[in-house]
Amino acid sequence: MRRTFLKSLAALAVSAAFCAPVLAANPVEISFYYPVAVGGAVTKTIDSMVADFEKANPDIKVKAIYAGTYQESIVKALTAFKGGTPPTLAVLLSTDLFTLIDENAIVPIDSLAGSAEDKKWIDGFYKGFMENSQTDGKTWGIPFQRSTIVMYYNKTLFKEAGLNPEKAPANWNEMVEAAKKLTRRDAAGNVTQWGVKIPSTGFGYWMFQAMTASNDTLLMNSTGTKTYFDKPGAVQALQHWVDLTTRDKVMPAGSIEWGTTPKDFLEQKAAMVWTTTGNLTNIRTNASFPFGVAMLPGIRHPGSPTGGGNFYVFNKTSPAEQQAAMKFIRFATEPARAAQWSIATGYVAPRQDAWDTPEMKKYLQDVPAADVAREQMKYGVAELSTHDNQRVTKALNDNLQAALSGTKTPEAALKDAQREAERILRAYGR
Amino acid sequence: MKRLPSSVLPWLLLSPAMVLLIAFTHYPALATLWHSFFSTPKGARPSVFVGLENYRLMADDPVFWQALCNNLWFALGTIPLAIALAILMALWVNEKLAGRGVLRLAYFTPTVLPMIAVANIWLFFYTPQYGLLEQITGALGLPSHNWLGNPQTVLGALMVVAVWKEAGFFMIFYLAALQQISPVLAEAAALEGASRWQYFWRVQFPLLMPTTLFVLINALINAFRLVDHIVVMTKGGPDNASSLLLYYIYEVGFAFWDSSYAAALTVVLLALLGLIALVKFRVLDRRTHYQ
Numbered sequence: 001m002r003r004t005f006l007k008s009l010a011a012l013a014v015s016a017a018f019c020a021p022v023l024a025a026n027p028v029e030i031s032f033y034y035p036v037a038v039g040g041a042v043t044k045t046i047d048s049m050v051a052d053f054e055k056a057n058p059d060i061k062v063k064a065i066y067a068g069t070y071q072e073s074i075v076k077a078l079t080a081f082k083g084g085t086p087p088t089l090a091v092l093l094s095t096d097l098f099t100l101i102d103e104n105a106i107v108p109i110d111s112l113a114g115s116a117e118d119k120k121w122i123d124g125f126y127k128g129f130m131e132n133s134q135t136d137g138k139t140w141g142i143p144f145q146r147s148t149i150v151m152y153y154n155k156t157l158f159k160e161a162g163l164n165p166e167k168a169p170a171n172w173n174e175m176v177e178a179a180k181k182l183t184r185r186d187a188a189g190n191v192t193q194w195g196v197k198i199p200s201t202g203f204g205y206w207m208f209q210a211m212t213a214s215n216d217t218l219l220m221n222s223t224g225t226k227t228y229f230d231k232p233g234a235v236q237a238l239q240h241w242v243d244l245t246t247r248d249k250v251m252p253a254g255s256i257e258w259g260t261t262p263k264d265f266l267e268q269k270a271a272m273v274w275t276t277t278g279n280l281t282n283i284r285t286n287a288s289f290p291f292g293v294a295m296l297p298g299i300r301h302p303g304s305p306t307g308g309g310n311f312y313v314f315n316k317t318s319p320a321e322q323q324a325a326m327k328f329i330r331f332a333t334e335p336a337r338a339a340q341w342s343i344a345t346g347y348v349a350p351r352q353d354a355w356d357t358p359e360m361k362k363y364l365q366d367v368p369a370a371d372v373a374r375e376q377m378k379y380g381v382a383e384l385s386t387h388d389n390q391r392v393t394k395a396l397n398d399n400l401q402a403a404l405s406g407t408k409t410p411e412a413a414l415k416d417a418q419r420e421a422e423r424i425l426r427a428y429g430r
Numbered sequence: 431m432k433r434l435p436s437s438v439l440p441w442l443l444l445s446p447a448m449v450l451l452i453a454f455t456h457y458p459a460l461a462t463l464w465h466s467f468f469s470t471p472k473g474a475r476p477s478v479f480v481g482l483e484n485y486r487l488m489a490d491d492p493v494f495w496q497a498l499c500n501n502l503w504f505a506l507g508t509i510p511l512a513i514a515l516a517i518l519m520a521l522w523v524n525e526k527l528a529g530r531g532v533l534r535l536a537y538f539t540p541t542v543l544p545m546i547a548v549a550n551i552w553l554f555f556y557t558p559q560y561g562l563l564e565q566i567t568g569a570l571g572l573p574s575h576n577w578l579g580n581p582q583t584v585l586g587a588l589m590v591v592a593v594w595k596e597a598g599f600f601m602i603f604y605l606a607a608l609q610q611i612s613p614v615l616a617e618a619a620a621l622e623g624a625s626r627w628q629y630f631w632r633v634q635f636p637l638l639m640p641t642t643l644f645v646l647i648n649a650l651i652n653a654f655r656l657v658d659h660i661v662v663m664t665k666g667g668p669d670n671a672s673s674l675l676l677y678y679i680y681e682v683g684f685a686f687w688d689s690s691y692a693a694a695l696t697v698v699l700l701a702l703l704g705l706i707a708l709v710k711f712r713v714l715d716r717r718t719h720y721q
Contacts, residue, residue, distance in 0.1 A: 405669065
């Protein structure tokens with residue numbers, strides 16, 4: 001026993017002599033919750049990022065914890081916070097900003113990074129992404145896996161339908177016309193291939209925002225206290241969406257599952273689908289046919305909401321841990337690494353300098369589709385985010401589904417959603 | 431060694447089970463009731479006593495009523511069917527037939543699969559156009575259906591999954607009960623010239639009553655605690671058409687963070703389950719013939 005003890009002591013001494021940092025005085029340990037919302041090897045990418053970070057910062061230990069979907073991640077993070085052991089750092093939906101502030105769960109980033117150089121770094125993020133990260137003059141989150149919606153289309157099916165595979169529909173009417181040609185029925189009149197699929201479970205509000213944004217209608221104010229669901233422009237946009245099923249007959253009736261939409265596209269059961277840019281790598285890896293990526297066809301002009309997750313630093317953690325978390329955020333958003341992350345997943349790198357790196361330039365030559373999302377950022381609007389966000393979003397989602405399954409007219413559905421949202425937000429408007 | 435007073439020992443023997451019961455059943459139930467009379471604390475605002483306000487909100491909450499109705503329909507739709515199927519399967523694998531063991535295993539398989547995995551499998555069974563169901567109906571030339579995306583069919587689709595999952599589990603209980611029935615009875619019935627149906631209806635079914643009662647209570651409780659299928663397959667949609675009570679409680683508690691309203695909803699669910707237990711002990715037990 002004593003012998004082994006002495007041996008291990010000697011071994012320790014030797015290793016200390018060779019690589020002192022291993023024994024850095026009490027490394028700071030931070031926990032990091034992250035979600036996975038798209039297909040592909042996201043977990044592997046995060047793990048290697050954490051390993052690189054620890055190599056560069058031997059005095060910090062990062063415990064990266066996969067926390068499920070975005071929804072499950074905020075449940076875990078807030079439950080842990082209420083229980084007194086929050087994660088130091090988490091990637092959560094940018095739209096949960098007000099919820100996190102109301103729970104007093106997060107620390108403003110400006111208070112941790114206040115130097116002139118830090119300010120310059122914060123200013124380096126795309127404005128469109130910062131709209132969901134700043135409120136009341138403070139920065140609360142740092143954009144990380146941010147996305148926007150794009151349209152994927154099947155070039156082979158375009159060719160078969162006599163459409164130009166190199167030219168995606170540029171506006172709503174063109175999309176409907178193309179979809180009519182792309183919808184195929186068998187002898188009995190059953191549809192074997194749909195022209196277009198726009199999912200309506202879970203993220204229905206997000207898809208809807210793309211339509212309203214392209215119809216010059218915003219759904220909420222920037223302080224998260226008011227919604228405008230029943231504006232004429234919104235009703236008109238929903239009518240367009242419902243028409244795809246009832247009038248144009250190019251989209252299946254009822255709600256369309258968010259999770260199976262990419263699969264519908266890969267199975268060639270839908271010629272065009274709307275989904276997040278975060279699915280690009282998944283589709284690129286698994287598509288057995290040439291496909292194109294295009295900006296969303298708008299009603300009056302292009303338009304799409306941003307989406308995805310921000311880094312947040314949690315309250316009830318020590319200053320040393322918060323600083324370590326800041327270091328990790330800086331590390332993860334460095335140009336080369338943000339570019340690498342964007343290439344591995346399909347998420348939109350949130351800073352211009354990431355797009356200027358040589359790796360990214362080379363990638364864009366191979367996969368020009370990846371540039372579509374960045375182009376679309378010019379027309380980006382902030383994603384729907386209010387106080388008590390999940391409740392307000394549910395009110396809208398439920399009513400969108402009611403309109404799409406024909407139980408309510410678009411106007412009645414949006415009036416109901418607006419009334420419900422006003423009831424929920426009454427307490428915050430004062 | 432002094433002898434313990436005679437009253438201490440039984441309490442000592444009871445204490446492990448009692449501690450567990452109090453810690454994980456009675457205390458949480460009472461704490462939930464207590465919390466349901468307060469408001470939800472939010473960041474800087476502490477929780478205050480609001481009396482019955484949460485219950486008033488519930489009475490005006492259309493989603494709650496819809497979830498409750500859905501739940502009652504769900505119970506009505508799944509329980510008789512699951513029980514009937516379980517009896518049928520049990521009678522079938524109780525016979526002396528070749529491959530009986532394999533058949534029993536096949537029936538029992540759905541029960542041992544984890545719920546989340548099952549829900550994911552069924553999600554792709556129901557997927558429009560290339561899901562298993564669609565491929566079968568498509569081959570027969572029937573029109574395509576969006577089972578989970580249509581408010582009229584979504585609850586029915588979920589019921590099918592529940593029946594499929596539960597019937598095999600209940601079959602095991604029935605099978606055990608059938609094996610308990612003395613062969614003398616079957617011989618006597620045969621001598622009397624009773625038909626197969628008469629024997630089942632007059633002899634087997636009454637003797638299975640205790641099992642039926644046990645299964646019925648279990649099935650009722652299961653119907654009110656179902657949540658995992660819904661999370662995976664429908665998220666309560668479209669427009670709350672498949673929202674059940676426990677899923678709604680989860681949503682209110684962990685998506686809206688309104689813990690006191692969730693507590694009030696939980697109290698209602700507990701009261702419902704308590705009522706079911708009361709009916710069992712007070713009414714059904716007295717009418718059941720235990721051997």
